[in-house]
Amino acid sequence: MMIGEHLKKVRNSKNLTQKEMAAGIVNRSFYSRVENGSSSITADNLMKILYRHELSMTDFLYNFGNTKPKLGVYQQDRITAAYINKDIVTLKEIYINFKYEDIRIKRLLKFLIDELNGVANQRQFKQLNYIFFKQNKWDEETLWLVFHIMEWYEMSDLQDLIDAVIKKCNCENATDRMRHLIVRVAIKYLDICFKQDNKNKVEEIIDLLKFLPNTTDMWIYKMMAVYYDKIFHHKYDEAKSIVNILKMCN
Incomplete structure (x- = not known):
């Protein structure tokens, strides 16, 4: 389902006219074109419309369509969530009980646990990086694995990595899962660049x-692009408002 189509559905559920839905943000005629799919709304304006009407970003983006993940994807996302939340207990539980079709995942889990415990080192990272790319191919698993160790790369190596990822984004053979992972890697690259005060390729990634x-599964990422665009241009108040909206997704 496209954004405009779902906006119309949500607007009707609130018994709002197009003019009421768009008031103070975009004009009614433009909003009408968004609903019928002939115009695209920016992430900035979509956030403002939803925020103005106290609409849940989570409900808007996720509570429709087939969102049931495959088991392997579920386990990968569970590992990612535990790592981001610094949940060592869950990572250890997965490490002990998970059935590893790809041995690289077990190696990654050990590294993540060591990292969160403060005992991971460059030697481990280099061994892990070698194992990840030993087969010299970019697939869903490799993209997912690399996402978790990006902060360990030297910036010059990380820029080479992001170049390869960008090229992969335009590959005809890329699956939907791969495209999602490519975007996650791109967002993490922006975060690392911000922390290190490095703007190399930042504009290129934000534009990407x-x-x-304009599909519902990509709009969180588009909003993140707006957020990083604001902070790299020192528009912190505007960035803060985006953070407040994104918190609705938790």
């Missing part, structure tokens, strides 16, 4: 994210 398809 801003022009993602």
Whole structure:
């Protein structure tokens, strides 16, 4: 389902006219074109419309369509969530009980646990990086694995990595899962660049994210692009308002 189509559905559920839905943000005629799919709304304006009407970003983006993940994807996302939340207990539980079709995942889990415990080192990272790319191919598993160790790369190596990822984004053979992982890697690259005060390729990555398809599963990423665009241009108040909206997704 496209954004405009779902906006119309949500607006009707609230018994709002197009003019009421768009008031103070975009004009009614433009909003009408958004609903019928002939115009695209920016992430900035979509956030403002939803925020103005106290609409849940989570409900808007996720509570429709087939969102049931495959088991392997579920386990990968569970590992990612535990790592981001610094949940060592869950990572250890997965490490002990998970059935490893790809041995690289077990190696990654050990590394993540060591990292969160403060005992991971460059030697481990280099061994892990070698194992990840030993087969010299970019697939879903490799993209997912690399996402978790990006902060360990030297910036010059990380820029080479992001170049390869960008090229992969335009590959005809890329699956939907791969495209999602590519975008996650791109967002993490922006975060690392911000922390290290490095702007190399930042504008290129932000543009890549801003022009993602106007589908519901890509809009969180498009909003993240707007957020990083604001902070790299020192518009912190505007960035803060985006953070407040994104918190609705938790």
